Amino acid sequence: MPSEATDTAEPPLVIEEAWGSERDGPSLPNEIDIATVDRYVNATSVAVQSETLPAATFDEVTVHGIVRGQSQPVSIDDDGTVRETNLELTVLEANSSGALVQATVTEKATDDPITTGRVEVGNQSTTVNASGMAVLELESRPSVVVDGEYIPTEWWRANQLYSAAEDRVKIPPKYPGFQKIVQLILVTLLWFLPVALAVYGFDYLSGGTFLGLTDQQ
Incomplete structure (x- = not known):
């Protein structure tokens, strides 16, 4: 069964997955120089899907195994909506x-x-x-x-x-909490209050000629 598209046609059915029982690999005589696997999966279930064939065009799928002459017809059941x-x-x-x-x-x-x-x-x-x-x-x-x-x-x-x-x-915007806002205001006041007092005091001592913040007599 082809599992990939060719230059001439799309595959009628695609193998999505195959699964079954796991078994030990076979042991062969020394005279046979063929590598074998330690464990293999004896596939007993195969999931196939078609992107080109409507479901109403076929009622069953026949899956052929690798052993010559072995095949099994499988009915297609409706899985619902x-x-x-x-x-x-x-x-x-x-x-x-x-x-x-x-x-x-x-x-x-x-x-x-x-x-x-x-x-x-x-x-x-x-x-x-x-x-x-x-x-x-x-x-x-x-x-x-x-x-x-x-x-x-x-x-x-x-x-x-x-x-x-x-x-x-x-992502919700990360606004600072109320406590952090209050702390920021207090820090700002502590930074600028001495500067403001110093400027006002200098303007007062200069009789208002520096910035005009105080009334001139």
Whole structure:
């Protein structure tokens, strides 16, 4: 089965993944000079997908093994409809060293939490929990916005199919706290008050001729 497109045609089916039981590699006599592997996977399940063939055009797929004469027809079952999802990102904390982002994944039609799949934000990825939420810690602070994506479980592993979803949230501006503002005002007054008093005193001693701040008699 071709897994890549050629110059003349697209592949009818693409192998997405194959899995099965892991077994020990075979031992061969010394007379046979062929390298063998220590462990190998005996594939019993194969997930295939088509981008060009409508689902109504075929009812089954026959998978041929590497052993001559061995084949197995597999029926194509309807996996149901794909449900639309919503992803909502919330910035919990943000400072110069990083950010803490909460992701919430829900079903668009019912607003119920989705408990399967994973969320990617920046270079971080984690699975959602039983409440449809995930918390990711970014090691570096994003400049302006944070982009995230919900990636559902592969269709061949999921009982219910969901669509992918994206969201973008802005980093809240970092305003100084009230205490820091008060401290800044006090420091500014302490710096400029002596200078202002000195200038006023000099103007007073000069009879108001220096800056005209005092009344001339």
